[in-house]
Amino acid sequence: MNERDLRRQIADVKTGRLSRREFVQRMIAVGLTAPMAGAMLAHSGIAVAAEAIPYKPTKAGGGGPLKLLLWQAPTLLNPHFAVGTKDQEACRLFYEPLAGWDKEGNLVPILAAEIPSKENGGLAADGLSVIWKLKPGVKWHDGKPFTADDVVFNWEYANNPETSAVSIGSYKNVKAVEKIDDLTVKLIFPQPTPFWADAFVASFGCIIPKHLFGDYIGAKSREAPANLKPVGTGPYMFVDFKPGDTVAGKRFPDYHVPTQPYFDTVEIKGGGDAVSAARAVLQTGEYDYGYNLQVEDEILTKLEAGGQGKTELTLTGNIEYIGLNVTDPNVEVDGERASLKTKHPLFSDPEVRRAINLLIDRASVQKFIYGRAGVATPNFLNNPERYRSKNNSFEFSIEKANQILDAAGWKKGASGIREKDGKPLKFVFQTSINGPRQKNQAIIKQACQKAGIDVELKSVVASVFFSSDVANPDTYTHFYCDMQMYQTTMPQADPQFFMNQFTSWECATKENKWQGRNVCRWQNKDYDETYKLAQSELDPVKRAALFIKLNDLVVRDNYVLPEINRLNAIGVKNGMVLYKSGWDNDLAFIASWYRAS
């Protein structure tokens, strides 16, 4: 299917010859469809009617307690400070954004009356502004009305560097937020912005009340009493919070969806480890929901046999990948190791990279380590599906790797290790400390051994590996090592932020205190140009094609070796009906959760 076909079909939807549902199904059939198929239609002027979230109960309340188990405990309850997923999840009990992302990557209105589109006049043709209409009659937990002032305030609050909100990234690209009337706001962007649904959407888009936080903007932000006692518009009202342990809430009787929520009270218990969390949901049924069960699939299956609950999986864009260092970590240039001025002595040979790519047994890693919770992939950008390249494939073959290395002149020495020009083919492979990753390392090491490559394994404790400590050489951004493996998360259904991690200007160097996101330090002119095009391309179809090209450029150079597209696994007690999207927090739609009798 090419661009012209797509356009014809979109036109068909417009004229009514093709239903929206049929369109989406056809997209799925050709592998081009996507969560963002909706956005495709939206930009072409077709209203997005997001799929209805299933909800059976006819009145609010009466469901008793809802018990949630997060093995990482929430430590704060202000959505603008919510660093970790655990904190964002807890915030979603009390706070809501204007819209959230559903399973397919469509926007679902929450505090908005409708999703802006060309049709309803919400989206400007030039991509420079968006108008949001707010849902009328929404009340804060303390009874005050929710208005456009609150929305404007949230932009001011987060955008003020003094506030030190971690949500600032979603707001700093908005030039202004104007109140049109009490229930209408207009966002103005400095340049045409194809991805406009960042501010006020999903977790960093949660709205906090102006009347409680208004005095605490800027440096005083940490003194606000409401930081610890949230007052929002969400389905549950605050009862109690013990940082690092529990969050408790009770049903908000004036919730803006009159039949929701179903449960009378809610409790989040935090702490412990993922395996025992899975036990408490799947095996003993002590809890109704267990979050992010990063547990070997084998154990999950065994626990499910307990019959109390099951594992549910959702697609994400998160990718476990192996990066080869483009620069030489063992040579210091101008006081900097792995300087951009150096080339890696082994990996600069493209044949070596090709061989290593063949030595990664993705299928086995999927089958024996990640199970249902991972999909082996040759692509870096996997989801939403319409951005997934069809042009790549992967293979595991020790034999071929041996042939390639033989042909490239890497001869086996006396010890069985290959070498060329006196350089032995041996290197250090690091990752963070985490059960599955160590097994993954072992599998790769063994394959390499059989191909005459000596791999030394190194593992760094996660709190150091993922830190941004400038002085510590063991962080993943320093990458003072030859090869490393970790997971990059894709926080939004849009790949723009996600794909900037291979642009030249993002290289992690001493100059930017290793804060850059391009950790392998891979540089490619074509990539940079294409990325800039994608940034301002308003046509969603062309934009998708650009992102697919970006993916192919990175992946085919074999410095970046994608391995597993991770799925998000949660534990759900039998009888619970919960709607959950991979593009938003698990608890984004908690108002609609219920227990089937």
Add this chain to the structure above:
Amino acid sequence: MAGLTHASPSVEAAPVAASGKRRFSPGRDALRRFLRHRMAAASILVLALLALSIVLGPLLWRIPINEIDFTARLAPPSWEHPFGTDDLGQDLLARMIYGGRISLAVGFAAMGVALIVGIVVGALAGTSKGPVDAALMWLTDLFLSLPQLPLLLLIIYLFRDFLKGWLGPEGGVFVLIVLVIGGFRWMPVARLVRAQFLSLREKEFVEAARALGASNVRLVVRHILPNALGPVIVAGTIDVAAAIIAESTLSFLGLGFPPDIPTWGRLLFDAKDYLDIAPHWALFAGGAIFLTVIAINFIGDGLRDALDPRKVM
């Protein structure tokens, strides 16, 4: 009382020494008493067997420790894999043999470090008074209050590369681990030794020795220390177990051996999530640690009985 178990060494040792017409030597006497402690003698044998199988094992059992076999995952014990396999299908017997070398070496070496530092600090503090005692106790208090995790991370960060360059990857890590585990476990020994010394140094026999003109060093080494060894031996035997287990937690900080090198503690830790799926995995690692601990403890008991003829029957 004596009738309940084996014969009392203190009663029998004297006639033997007399009839043998040999010169009475406390050392030989102690050795004889130790060997009469049947459990202790048996334990020496058990430990020797363990050590032997660990040293000779790789020659007899030739499956490599990291041979991955997905078709034999979590297999229970069989002729092919006498101890079964883990979740990557790696042979557990081979891993146990390999890991035993590290675990036993780390356990004993770390115990040695903890005991030596503890005894020296405790003895110095217990014999001297005033500022020296205060300073040493301050040091003990300091070590007791140090938060281990951040300190370990700091140590890795500061010294790993240095030690690696100096002693090679394995040797460097070994020295580091032994020093770290020993360095965090000497304080109870020091406190115990000091407390014993405070009491013993005022006892009559010490006074008597002092009156006879014994030097301070002689007083400590020949008179006080042997009488203070009871708790030290207990501490030492507990430390071996603790060190074997502590090594496994260290590897989770990236301080231990590389992740693909199995040790007993590490095997036990990896096995814990599979306890209800593949119990054999934990069984052999836990059993090996337990066997070692029992052997060490009986040897400890034998030692303490041997060192003081008056005590115990």
Add this chain to the structure above:
Amino acid sequence: MGNYLLRRLIVAVPSLLGISLILFVLLALAPGDPFGELATNPNVPPEVREALRVKFGMNDPILLRYVRWLIAMMHGDWGFSFASRVNVDTLILQRIPTTLYVVGTAQILALAVALPVGVLAARRPYSIFDQIANTFAFIGFSLPTFFTGLLLILIFSVNLGWLPFVYRADLQATGWQWWWESIKQAIMPITVLGLYQAASYTRYVRSAVLDVIKLDYVTTARAKGLDERKVIVKHVVRNALIPVVTLVALQMPTVFGGAIVTEQIFRIPGIGSLLISAILANDTPVIMAVTFVFACLVVLFNLIADILYGWLDPRISFR
């Protein structure tokens, strides 16, 4: 004696200051960064991380930060948690009751088991009772708590379904129900912790009693025709208590400090779990506060032990 006590207390101040300085420097130098989690989130620009570092004064020289911390501490300000954005003392106070309940009870249980078992075992060494007690002790300290905890969970929660294994500090029940639930949920952690501790205590008590039970004065006391019970309690146990007091004094600070592994397994919101999550999140103010209180307790209990030595054995004189 009073003079001695006073002098020790005065010396304790500079020694605590010294310890606090070392702790502070160590934590400041230790690798890691409280805003590391931001680094993996592409939506958070690096400038925000830098601004946060500046805001929390993390780029200032270490000594300046130490002096600042010390002055604040003297004013009763324990610091401000980076991760929770809450005052540290609030966090600690929230966790003290649970810690005291679980870890305190476990210590009492350990002593209650170890003292009688150790004494009885030493009275008849190598008797059947002694052998059994020893075997249990060996099992006790050769199996780590992460293992025994899991074993208990598998038996009592999963297979038998008798006990819950997720500890909840905010039980919904009231009255007797509340008491029953609190006891039920604490049984497993207290057992795991208590027995692990009891195992080594038993060995120490046994050894200490063995050290004195054959001494001449005990035989003399017995020869005088004293009641056996009296001999054991008055003559043997009292003299054997010195190592036991030492050990108990060593362990008491952990009643405050919590038990990291056990708290993690059973999800007990105690100080131990606060400390470990603070360490993993590099939340330095929390780590500093907890370890400093811990250090104070270490020094205090060392002092108490010294005083008890004098009482147990009057010949020990302190000058």
